[in-house]
Amino acid sequence: MKVTVVGAGNVGATCADVLAYREIANEVILVDIKEGVAEGKALDVWQKAPINLYDTRTTGVTNDYEKTAGSDVVVITSGLPRKPGMTRDDLIETNAGIVKSVTEQVIKYSPEAIIVIVSNPLDVMTYQAHISSKLPRTKVIGMAGILDTARYRAFLAEELNVSPKDIQAVLMGGHGDTMVPLPRYTTVGGIPVTELIEKDKLDAIIERTKFGGGELVKLMGTSAWYAPGSAAAQMVEAIVRDQKRVFPVCIKLDGEYGIDDCYLGVPVILGKNGVEKVIELDLNSDEKALLEDSRLHVKEVMAVLERLS
Numbered sequence: 001m002k003v004t005v006v007g008a009g010n011v012g013a014t015c016a017d018v019l020a021y022r023e024i025a026n027e028v029i030l031v032d033i034k035e036g037v038a039e040g041k042a043l044d045v046w047q048k049a050p051i052n053l054y055d056t057r058t059t060g061v062t063n064d065y066e067k068t069a070g071s072d073v074v075v076i077t078s079g080l081p082r083k084p085g086m087t088r089d090d091l092i093e094t095n096a097g098i099v100k101s102v103t104e105q106v107i108k109y110s111p112e113a114i115i116v117i118v119s120n121p122l123d124v125m126t127y128q129a130h131i132s133s134k135l136p137r138t139k140v141i142g143m144a145g146i147l148d149t150a151r152y153r154a155f156l157a158e159e160l161n162v163s164p165k166d167i168q169a170v171l172m173g174g175h176g177d178t179m180v181p182l183p184r185y186t187t188v189g190g191i192p193v194t195e196l197i198e199k200d201k202l203d204a205i206i207e208r209t210k211f212g213g214g215e216l217v218k219l220m221g222t223s224a225w226y227a228p229g230s231a232a233a234q235m236v237e238a239i240v241r242d243q244k245r246v247f248p249v250c251i252k253l254d255g256e257y258g259i260d261d262c263y264l265g266v267p268v269i270l271g272k273n274g275v276e277k278v279i280e281l282d283l284n285s286d287e288k289a290l291l292e293d294s295r296l297h298v299k300e301v302m303a304v305l306e307r308l309s
């Protein structure tokens with residue numbers, strides 16, 4: 001299995017590292033526009049192989065898409081990260097141009113690839129890659145839900161003093177402040193979370209999750225990379241190993257949840273064909289209202305993209 005990661009910055013390099021040391025792919029190509037960056041980071045990951053004992057070949061290139069030919073999965077992380085005081089949506093103008101040109105080059109050499117978008121604003125960059133690639137919607141998907149759910153699970157594990165491994169959760173909607181965590185579908189070792197935590201504490205964790213990306217931007221002056229890079233690699237693993245994992249993933253909705261023509265995070269089954277099924281939960285009226293807020297927000301940002309192009 002061959003996987004290309006475009007953007008050898010914080011998230012892209014982390015993703016390539018996880019793909020290599022967990023031997024998720026046989027071959028990883030790291031691409032960046034900045035001369036030497038991808039080559040250097042790929043070489044560094046390869047030099048770690050004898051220490052951490054893996055044999056995934058990792059190669060870096062500067063804008064040379066011929067080397068990415070025949071990739072099974074392409075992860076796109078190229079683009080600006082936000083700085084303190086910015087929203088993800090503020091990145092749209094620069095990142096739309098980057099995602100468009102990268103997608104066009106990737107698809108030229110890997111027409112059968114499944115594309116995983118990471119660049120922000122996530123839902124609308126997935127839209128951009130979908131229209132630029134002309135691939136079916138099931139093969140152009142965005143990474144956000146695994147990360148947002150991981151933050152929610154990590155905060156709950158800390159509060160309840162349990163292993164994060166035992167917390168299962170699902171989170172829907174856009175990757176932003178309007179994301180929709182679903183306490184009704186959150187369990188701790190099979191026990192509904194609402195039986196283990198007071199409502200005000202759970203509400204505080206949900207609020208912290210919604211602003212989880214911003215919390216890290218404030219601390220570091222740029223956005224997160226360890227959890228995002230690992231989350232993207234987990235999506236790649238589900239695809240290349242045909243694992244049929246159930247994850248929240250951003251995809252264009254075509255009638256599911258009564259929503260048409262909008263890119264939103266929803267639970268899906270992820271396997272070798274990309275999204276193999278969108279799982280439709282029976283949402284209650286409060287959850288439906290939150291999802292509708294999220295849809296309206298993403299639609300507004302989609303309209304900005306349409307005006308730009």
Ligand SMILES: NC(=O)C1=CN([C@@H]2O[C@H](COP(=O)(O)OP(=O)(O)OC[C@H]3O[C@@H](n4cnc5c(N)ncnc54)[C@H](O)[C@@H]3O)[C@@H](O)[C@H]2O)C=CC1
Pocket residue numbers: 006007008009010011012031032033034037077078079080081082091095098101102117118119120122143144147175222223224225228
């Ligand atoms: N979906 C999500 O949950 C998350 C999304 N992100 C987003 O991922 C993106 C990357 O974040 P970082 O890695 O932290 O940024 P970074 O600045 O560390 O890396 C971005 C890399 O993209 C490269 N690049 C720019 N234009 C390019 C082009 N045309 N072709 C190839 N490479 C190009 C840059 O040279 C740089 O090395 C940002 O847009 C950020 O907002 C970050 C974390 C989570």
Ligand SMILES: O=C([O-])CC(=O)C(=O)O
Pocket residue numbers: 081082088120147175212213214216217223224228
């Ligand atoms: O917050 C950001 O800008 C990066 C991101 O999407 C996240 O970490 O959730």
